[in-house]
Amino acid sequence: MRLFVVAVTFLSALFAPVWAFFLLAGFLAVRYPSWEVMLIAFFMDLVYLPIGGFFGIPFVITILVCILVWGLDPLRNQLVFK
Amino acid sequence: MNSFQQNKKSKKTLFFLTVIILLIATGDIFSGGLIRVSLRDSVSLVNGGVYNMVSAVSSAKIFSSKQALAKENAKLTDELRRFSSYRIQNEILKAENEALRSLVNLQEGNVVGKTARVVSSLKSSPFSTLIIDAGERDGISENDYAVMEGGVVVGFVAEVGEYSSLINLLTAPAQKSEVLINGELVEMTGRGGGNALVQLPREIIVSENDLVLLRGSGFSAGVIGNIKSTPASASQDVYISVPFNIQAQEFVTVFENLL
Numbered sequence: 001m002r003l004f005v006v007a008v009t010f011l012s013a014l015f016a017p018v019w020a021f022f023l024l025a026g027f028l029a030v031r032y033p034s035w036e037v038m039l040i041a042f043f044m045d046l047v048y049l050p051i052g053g054f055f056g057i058p059f060v061i062t063i064l065v066c067i068l069v070w071g072l073d074p075l076r077n078q079l080v081f082k
Numbered sequence: 083m084n085s086f087q088q089n090k091k092s093k094k095t096l097f098f099l100t101v102i103i104l105l106i107a108t109g110d111i112f113s114g115g116l117i118r119v120s121l122r123d124s125v126s127l128v129n130g131g132v133y134n135m136v137s138a139v140s141s142a143k144i145f146s147s148k149q150a151l152a153k154e155n156a157k158l159t160d161e162l163r164r165f166s167s168y169r170i171q172n173e174i175l176k177a178e179n180e181a182l183r184s185l186v187n188l189q190e191g192n193v194v195g196k197t198a199r200v201v202s203s204l205k206s207s208p209f210s211t212l213i214i215d216a217g218e219r220d221g222i223s224e225n226d227y228a229v230m231e232g233g234v235v236v237g238f239v240a241e242v243g244e245y246s247s248l249i250n251l252l253t254a255p256a257q258k259s260e261v262l263i264n265g266e267l268v269e270m271t272g273r274g275g276g277n278a279l280v281q282l283p284r285e286i287i288v289s290e291n292d293l294v295l296l297r298g299s300g301f302s303a304g305v306i307g308n309i310k311s312t313p314a315s316a317s318q319d320v321y322i323s324v325p326f327n328i329q330a331q332e333f334v335t336v337f338e339n340l341l
Contacts (some may be wrong), residue, residue, distance in 0.1 A: 003339075012207060014125070014129065014202075014203070015132075015203055015204065015206060015207065016203075016205075016206060018205065018207070018208045019205070019206040025174070026108060029309075029326070033089075033092035033093065033096055035095050035099040037097050037098070038096075038099055038100065038103060039099065039103070042103050042106070042107070043121070044208075045118060045120055046110065046118040046121050046122075047118070047121060047125050047202070047213070048202070048206075048207040048208065048209050048211050048213075048248075049118075049209050049211070050211065050240040050241055050248060050250055051110075051114070051115040051118065051241065054208075054209050054239075054255075055255070055256055058111065059107050060108070060208075060209075061208065062103060062107070066100060066103075068098075069096065070096070073093070073096075077089060
């Protein structure tokens, strides 16, 4: 299941609307301690973002996803899928 | 392994990966984007192959029924008729355009551009950027204009790799460019979603569908889509839009920036 969602997330990063990626990334971050989603976010930043960043902020998606993955860690551990 | 040990292990992996990402990101920034440019070249190759495959399958009409083909045939005949009328209109406009170009001393129309394929989906990019399959090896350089249908500049080359380039759209959020509206030089700010905003003094009279020219390029940057003004304000908000769907465009022509 996890591998399948990761594969779909990676494909969505390349071919699907950006909301699809965030939806899947959110799911992965809630359901699993997903380091894969961080890698995909980093890949997206490297591919789509110019070096100047977005409003001057470099690696925006990676930062957002890191916050999501690390931020949801306590929730994942204690409330959702123990 | 119990759940506590598992949790500790997954946290370790996450931490380790965060550090690795941080190191690569730092390396990329300090190398001036060397990592991202190489990665984009690979993505361009893979995506180019995928798009070729998809267009080969769709043009082979493997999944079309006879009825669907007849319907499409009728539609295409109708389209052909429409396009021949457009062609005549185009010839007239071209002649008029040449006359106007010579008047305003803009870039000549005989400059040859390099046509490249768009190998990324605009809807997948959160930053209004596009990847094209032409790079340094094809003579593309930074700040060149990316022109689409009808000579409309949609953006400029932000980064160049050997086999691919990144196009930053003029309508990307917070992207600033200088444009001419009715001869007035103003700053246009991208708003995302194929739209941009210009704030003009109320004295300047503009109307919908007026052409917006990109300064010094000789190309259009779009047309005026909507104008909003209130009697209390000294300025008016003029919304610029691109007169076609950028997402639907498969090719882009890159022209050298002579400025």
